[in-house]
Amino acid sequence: MMRFVLAGLLLINCQTCWADDEPPQAISKRDPLSFTPQRAETPALQYVLMPPYLDKTEGNAATMYYRALLELSELERLKKGANLFDEVLAWTAAPDDVFNVDKVRDTLKPFRAVLENTEIAARRTYCRWDLPQAENKEDLYYITLNESQEMREIARLLVLKARLEITEGDYDQAVRTFQTTYAMARHVSEPPIIICDLIGVAIVSMINDQVAAFVRAPDTPNLYWPLTALPRPIIDVRPSMGLEGNGLYFVFPQLLAAKTKTLTPEQWQAELEAFLKKFEKVAAATGGMDADELAEIKKKTDFKTIMARAVEAKTGLIKMGQPSQAAKDMAAGQAILLYTALVFDHFRDDLFKWAYVPLAEAGEEFRNARKSIKENSDTIELVPVAALLLPALDGVVRAVQRQEGVIAQLRGFEAIRMYAAEHDGELPDKLSDIKAVPIPDDPLTGKPFFYHRDGETGALGTMPLRIAK
Template sequence: MMTIRTHGLWPLCAMIVVAMSSDLFAQVTQIIEGGNRPWTYKFVVDPASEVQPALKYRLLPDQMMLRPGDASSFYHRALRRFSAHSDMERKEFDECLAFGLMIRPASTDKDHHVVAGVSIDRVKTLITTFSDVLVELNLAANREYCDWGLGFREKDGIETINLQFDEFYLMRSLARLLQMKARVAIVDHDYDEAFRVIQMSFQLGRDVSQCPFIITGLIGTAIAVETQVVLMEIIAQPGSPNLYWALAMVPMPLIDVRPGVENELNLALKFPLVREADRPHTSQEWKDLFGQSIELVRQLRANPAKEGGETETLENPASWNSLDLLKPEFARVKEELVRLGLTADQISAMPVLQLIAAHESRLVRCKRDETLKLIRLPFHQAAQLLERIEKPGSQDGESNRLSDFKEVVPLYDSLRPFVGQALHASIRLDCRLARLQVVEALRLHATANRRKFPESLAEVTLVPIPLNPITGKPITYSLDGETAVLEFPSSNSIANYGEITRVTLRKED
């Protein structure tokens, strides 16, 4: 079943400080506070000039090196090989997840205890144990395309909603294996190997998102977010290479969730009530169509991953056999059908349940188009208009916008809330990558300016400074003594936090 889950966010009330292991010398700290207070990242870095050649390090595989073929079969083999390892080996894998340059807080979940003090030798042994999985992931990441072969276009609404995505959730374990291997390479200062593995991890996130659903887009985004943490750790390493051009080469958006958004909004057109609205049916068949559609809405709304974990319930589908429950809607539906394109003669010729079906069918198309027309706009142009759709004003029949009419059965409105969740997850990832690109520009500037940061980003002339992906405007920057400060505003009410990055130069010996 399609399930929307929130990935990569920790709902915390108390302050948590996450710092690099002191014995690994890198210095980057993440401070997370409760409520809507911004997350803060503190970097201690070295000045660093451009690498030569400029694209010595890449975040995605070189297009010239891709091999013909489909990646999905290799990913499936990687999953099978991972699952074939013994329970003891997979338990060791779970415990070794605690290893990292950035130490994460222990989970309160009894099934996810974090083991402190995992040694690098222990992790190297684990990576050797799972080398068969890594071989398949390497083959997958270097293929020309990825087709998961779900055949969703041939499925109806019920079949699509009941698709299982378990294999895509498991891809996060494969990504974490890659991230562990990259961290070992960082500790060994083998940056060539680290970036080879980072490419595999980012490509895994992009390939997962090639299955065009919102949930797979969110999983792919979560994988990419975790991978960019590894980049943060590299940047904070003493003497690390400058990654400005590696970051500049990343396509934006890195994870494109828009095909998944479009596919799921189109799903509303496959709901039985909408699909059959203009075809003749018996009275019992109309009642059955209503019942099927209500059950689909129930499945979408009874979602344990919704904010706060609450679920929504609807009337028992059997209760829709009573026309008395629908009578209060008849007058409004007939009036709105005229504006939705039906003539008075067409309306008078329809049985009452078909009137409602015709209303829902046309209204769903209006609502879908109202959202789809915006998702290809740059985020800063679409955000305010999307908020207007998510929080419509008048729904009493007096609105000038057809899309503000109220559905009798909330088919489209059961899908709509997930649109914002997907788009904002994608833009947050792009913001974090833009932030790292600015940090690398600052390291370039410090190299050419006697280890000093600029008073303003306008003083950085060696390379262009990216705009804030959220606002489309210059990134907010200030110099606090010797500390460079970057500020990113919250993207919206769904992701109700901003991010502040404070960068200082490592003291010379």
């Protein structure tokens, strides 16, 4: 089970060059990016960045994505182990002055069926992957997500395709590729699993970079209103929070039983023993700990060691509001299981509640809640289920909000293009000079994006600006 290591890797991959963490002086001195002024399109939503309603067909997108993945698998088989994506990645990262459109077309040719099936899938009316969560409740943490992982490879193809279309000036087709990719990102995040959300965010990050290249290309349509019309949030983690916050009770039904069942002391002892044995297996399968750490967890969760802490569990239950006599009379096994479950609930809710608050309002509280789990688990948890199994939700939400910030910044950029088109190619002195459309704030801070003008050049956040003459 690669779940927790994978989450960290995906969070790294979700970072972009758009984080507004550089001093304004460094940004404004950077070599500016030329762009052409452009008024808003008429009608305003002539272009859209999600598949339009009239383009959609009834059906499940997942079946077509699976066909695309089968085509990809066949190409990999024919390649006989050679890295299928070496050229794709190389051309995607190539500088503009060496980007060869003919060679890029040749690179994409073998993937034609993959891309065609993906375009069809992105325009289906719904996406249901039907992962076996219900059938494998007690093995929830072991469900593999190979298809979700492989969708990142298809996203890389779409990114290169979009770059080719922008370079060739085929802006209508580039917008269609944006639609496919944004829709696919949301489809990938359809299962209520945090890892799927992170893969969706990574795909959004990849295509956001191409949208940024699009708005800087010569004479491109203004995407202010299409960007504004994108779903918000572009990836919604709330459905996953339900499963991630309660999956523990599927995997360890003994913890739920401690809240709901009446058993004999001997039966509770057997329930506790079964819980500890399975917890040890889950801990070993996370992939995030070395041998010494696993040995330490095994030592702490040894059955005799845990049973010796029954009085500690009962005392903890009383502090959490359980009736004193009921806690004292409780079988040792039930007391330990119930205490473990209630401590998990406390840590989970203290973390998850901040996901419902905009990051700009939450400040450091979200991060502090995660930090509290790490710092207090040893002294509060008998069995470290919260420390080991609660997702790094603050990092996930921050990754989503970072991409929301990219989209907001691009809206601001397009608003500046509108202003320049209406003011003889001049940059505004300040963002508040723009009256035609609202200028969004940075969702990470709740404050306006940094804007600076220095004659004919300027900067919006991390985007240096210069109007093409």
